[in-house]
Amino acid sequence: MLSDPPQVATLLPTTPGKEPVRNKVRIRFRKDGDLRLVSHHDLMVCFERMLRRADLPFHSTQGFHPKPRLVFALSLALGIVGCEEVVELELSAPLPPEEIHARLTRQAPPGLTFLSVRRIDPRARGHVAGVTYRLALPPGRGTGLPERMAQLLSVPECWIERTRPQARKLDIRPYLRDLRLVPGAVEMDLGVTPQGTARPGEILALLGLSDLLDQGAILERTRLEITDETLSPGGLDRSPQKGPDADMRASEAR
Secondary structure, eight states: OOOOSOOOOOOOOOOTTOOOOOEEEEEEEEEOGGGGGSOHHHHHHHHHHHHHHTTOOBOBOOSSSOOBOEEESSOOOTTOEEEEEEEEEEESSOOOHHHHHHHHHHHOOTTEEEEEEEEOOTTOOOOEEEEEEEEEOOTTTTTTHHHHHHHHHHOSOOEEEEOSSSOEEEEOGGGEEEEEEETTEEEEEEEEETTEEOOHHHHHHHTTOHHHHHTTOOEEEEEEEETTOOBOTTSSBOOOOSSTTOOOOOOOOO
């Protein structure tokens, strides 16, 4: 259930001489229900089948086994609900975002809900800057939690022992942005860098809440912050659009 460093689908280079990609969309979706128990690899296979059944004009990789040029912004660990996940798709022909949304929705299995489709600059890449996780708290588990949260946020360093993929010590404090209590739950804001991020299970262990995961509590990733998007408090991109074929807004500084 623990979250690993950023991973994306591996894409093979385009054969020299091919036309550059001129159409690209960013898709936000929700993964929950029984589908949260599907691995990231199997989710990629699921998307490939959906794209073919939806008859979308997607770009493919080169080689003996062509695959859709599809990149997930950040892999989601097994068992975690993804509330606003991000995947980018390269197209070989223009298609209105509304049409892409409708076609994918018709082919989506239970547990997969498409939230938005928007056209972006073909050169853009969905780099993740931060994530938010939420864990529901049973009655009584909030006792003393504000003090433990404040103490963790006050320390300059927080070293933990990480056992996978190899044993090492890691200071996860630089990745911890904020901790807060909301009605019935605790939320964690974590920064994401090319070098990695903190895992939500590590933060919960420091707060004395890891037993909730062992007892079957469901962790949610409620927000995925992409560097070139303007996000509303709820997380979804609601920047003004010029129409279904509007280009991505200019990249903004973090």
